[in-house]
Amino acid sequence: MIIKKDRMGALLGTLAQHKTVFVPALIDGVSKFAPYREGLDVRFDLHNTKLPPKDLLFPQTQKMYRYGETAEGGHYVEQFDESSERVLFGVRPCDMRSINLLDDVFLTKGFVDEFYEAQRKKLLTVCITCAAPAETCFCESMGLSPNEAPDADILLKSCEDCYKVTAQTQKGEAALADWRDFLEDTQAQVLPGKTSLRLNFEGVPQKLSRMYEDPIWDEISTKCLNCGTCTFVCPTCYCFDISQENKMKEGVRFRCWDSCMFSEYTAMAGWHNPRPTKKERVRNRFMHKLCFFEERYGKTLCVGCGRCVECCPVALDITRLIDDIGASDA
Amino acid sequence: MSDIQEAMRSRAKELLESGEVNAVIGWEAGRFENQTTPLITSQAAKTQRLVFNEYCVNNLGKYPRDLTAKGKVAIFARGCESRAIIRLLSDEVIKRENVYIIGIGCPGMRDRTTGELLKKCAECRHGDPVIYDEMLGEPQAKPATQERFAEIQKIEALPRAEREAYFTNAFSKCIRCYACRNVCPCCTCRQCFVDQRREGWLGKQNNIAENRFYGLTRVMHVGDRCIECGECERVCPMDLPLMSLNRKVIYDINNLFGEYETALSLDEPPSALTTYKVDDVEEFM
Ligand code: SF4
Numbered sequence: 138m139i140i141k142k143d144r145m146g147a148l149l150g151t152l153a154q155h156k157t158v159f160v161p162a163l164i165d166g167v168s169k170f171a172p173y174r175e176g177l178d179v180r181f182d183l184h185n186t187k188l189p190p191k192d193l194l195f196p197q198t199q200k201m202y203r204y205g206e207t208a209e210g211g212h213y214v215e216q217f218d219e220s221s222e223r224v225l226f227g228v229r230p231c232d233m234r235s236i237n238l239l240d241d242v243f244l245t246k247g248f249v250d251e252f253y254e255a256q257r258k259k260l261l262t263v264c265i266t267c268a269a270p271a272e273t274c275f276c277e278s279m280g281l282s283p284n285e286a287p288d289a290d291i292l293l294k295s296c297e298d299c300y301k302v303t304a305q306t307q308k309g310e311a312a313l314a315d316w317r318d319f320l321e322d323t324q325a326q327v328l329p330g331k332t333s334l335r336l337n338f339e340g341v342p343q344k345l346s347r348m349y350e351d352p353i354w355d356e357i358s359t360k361c362l363n364c365g366t367c368t369f370v371c372p373t374c375y376c377f378d379i380s381q382e383n384k385m386k387e388g389v390r391f392r393c394w395d396s397c398m399f400s401e402y403t404a405m406a407g408w409h410n411p412r413p414t415k416k417e418r419v420r421n422r423f424m425h426k427l428c429f430f431e432e433r434y435g436k437t438l439c440v441g442c443g444r445c446v447e448c449c450p451v452a453l454d455i456t457r458l459i460d461d462i463g464a465s466d467a
Numbered sequence: 468m469s470d471i472q473e474a475m476r477s478r479a480k481e482l483l484e485s486g487e488v489n490a491v492i493g494w495e496a497g498r499f500e501n502q503t504t505p506l507i508t509s510q511a512a513k514t515q516r517l518v519f520n521e522y523c524v525n526n527l528g529k530y531p532r533d534l535t536a537k538g539k540v541a542i543f544a545r546g547c548e549s550r551a552i553i554r555l556l557s558d559e560v561i562k563r564e565n566v567y568i569i570g571i572g573c574p575g576m577r578d579r580t581t582g583e584l585l586k587k588c589a590e591c592r593h594g595d596p597v598i599y600d601e602m603l604g605e606p607q608a609k610p611a612t613q614e615r616f617a618e619i620q621k622i623e624a625l626p627r628a629e630r631e632a633y634f635t636n637a638f639s640k641c642i643r644c645y646a647c648r649n650v651c652p653c654c655t656c657r658q659c660f661v662d663q664r665r666e667g668w669l670g671k672q673n674n675i676a677e678n679r680f681y682g683l684t685r686v687m688h689v690g691d692r693c694i695e696c697g698e699c700e701r702v703c704p705m706d707l708p709l710m711s712l713n714r715k716v717i718y719d720i721n722n723l724f725g726e727y728e729t730a731l732s733l734d735e736p737p738s739a740l741t742t743y744k745v746d747d748v749e750e751f752m
């Protein structure tokens with residue numbers, strides 16, 4: 138089955154009648170996943186959106202519940218459920234993998250995050266393979282492939298002027314019913330993608346586990362600004378912080394993305410901070426991505442999307458770190 | 468530029484080897500074509516990695532703040548770095564005897580993907596260092612190709628509703644990564660109001676109201692101390708027009724107190740907004 142590229146607009150229009158369909162789009166100079174509507178600057182040609190799709194499942198600000206006093210002097214607590222039927226359309230293999238990793242965090246190891254779960258169940262994923270990865274893409278070095286996305290419900294393999302359509306899950310199979318008018322039963326030549334940036338990740342997590350006290354952290358952290366750019370643009374960074382806002386006799390509890398790069402991330406009562414300087418914060422970010430997560434979940438928390446490489450104001454580059462660690466004899 | 472690069476390497480090496488400075492702040496090549504990244508090193512051998520080319524986009528001027536606690540540093544300084552250093556000195560964040568300033572004239576820097584002159588460099592009015600201990604190569608006397616307040620006048624001419632939409636739009640994109648604050652040579656408060664969670668000046672939610680409150684408070688804090696280096700706008704991953712905000716404040720200072728431009732020398736008069744004069748304009752009183 139294939140769908141012609143010039144039929145995509147019509148397909149999106151049809152799908153958007155029943156569900157909110159998030160597509161990669163350019164809005165005010167920033168690319169991100171946005172709800173499809175007529176006139177939106179949809180960009181399936183971008184390798185990667187600047188902002189990852191994690192916001193769909195794990196919003197930057199998420200209301201959790203509200204509480205307050207009732208007129209009778211009792212109290213109430215009401216949970217928010219802002220989940221809805223959504224399609225994530227045109228996600229790339231690296232971002233698809235990031236959702237698999239977020240699933241591990243929010244749904245496994247004996248704790249289920251209800252907010253995440255509610256939205257995850259209502260999400261259909263349609264992944265497009267990458268025929269022409271960007272210069273900063275290194276998914277292949279992280280054990281992924283630009284040509285596959287095993288977790289996606291529907292996979293669109295990039296061809297010259299069409300996509301080859303495959304349902305990979307039952308959910309995807311069922312969803313294809315709505316696509317019928319746009320599909321053609323023809324063969325097409327798939328364009329395989331290849332990343333030009335190659336790293337040697339072999340053995341890096343094991344080496345890192347012995348490098349907690351290594352001088353390398355002093356060296357690479359000196360230029361870091363401790364902004365939150367790298368963590369906010371990362372599709373797999375999942376730290377959050379819960380706060381509340383109270384007004385008179387009612388209040389709302391919500392959670393927001395947090396960043397291990399911020400000084401107050403680890404601030405404790407009495408102003409103790411176990412990660413007092415940039416060195417500890419930078420070490421934590423890289424260790425978490427490339428070593429700790431591996432130890433806990435058996436997977437690497439970096440999917441090689443290249444966003445942090447592209448966006449870091451001082452070009453502190455995770456790919457250089459990986460190569461340096463790989464080459465070291467730690 | 469290659470002569471300058473050679474001179475940079477040998478001067479940095481000498482300064483470290485003689486023990487005159489404890490660290491050197493410059494640039495080195497990044498992984499990708501036309502990409503550079505700050506190089507901060509105390510090892511003489513590493514000075515051979517220093518580069519100087521048209522893609523040295525980072526203003527290095529904030530680094531002395533973190534580094535001078537450990538001893539004297541040498542820094543390569545173009546106009547923007549030199550003004551950042553004056554900023555840090557005037558704000559008493561660093562001491563003059565702790566920085567050794569090696570001046571370099573700047574022809575303007577380019578975007579690594581498009582090859583175009585950076586917006587901040589097109590707007591820059593002082594490409595050559597305004598303070599230095601020694602100079603490598605000649606001053607470049609690069610002219611600013613953008614009129615300083617052209618953008619402000621354009622925005623001010625918009626009808627009120629459009630002006631509001633312009634800023635609402637901008638702040639709706641902000642992700643509050645605080646890159647603009649952390650890169651800025653003026654943002655040197657020991658504790659930023661943003662991080663004062665107990666006082667709760669700023670809520671953690673990402674929404675237009677909180678984002679705008681952050682953005683406007685930042686610009687008022689930076690206010691008359693902004694050296695117009697344009698780093699905040701360059702590093703913003705969401706492309707917010709931060710220089711329009713900064714220049715609006717400077718534009719108003721100009722109109723209220725006369726022509727104003729800060730951090731051009733060490734003995735300039737006190738900053739406009741922190742000085743009180745009996746004949747100051749007081750329209751609202
Ligand atoms: S690594 Fe780069 S993006 Fe991340 S906190 Fe440091 S300066 Fe900011």
Ligand code: SF4
Pocket residue numbers: 367370371372373374426438439440441442443444445446455
């Ligand atoms: S660490 Fe960087 S390259 Fe890896 S997944 Fe996160 S943003 Fe992408």
Ligand code: SF4
Pocket residue numbers: 647650651652653654689692693694695696697698699700713
């Ligand atoms: S506010 Fe922006 S332009 Fe002004 S000094 Fe700070 S970083 Fe430079």
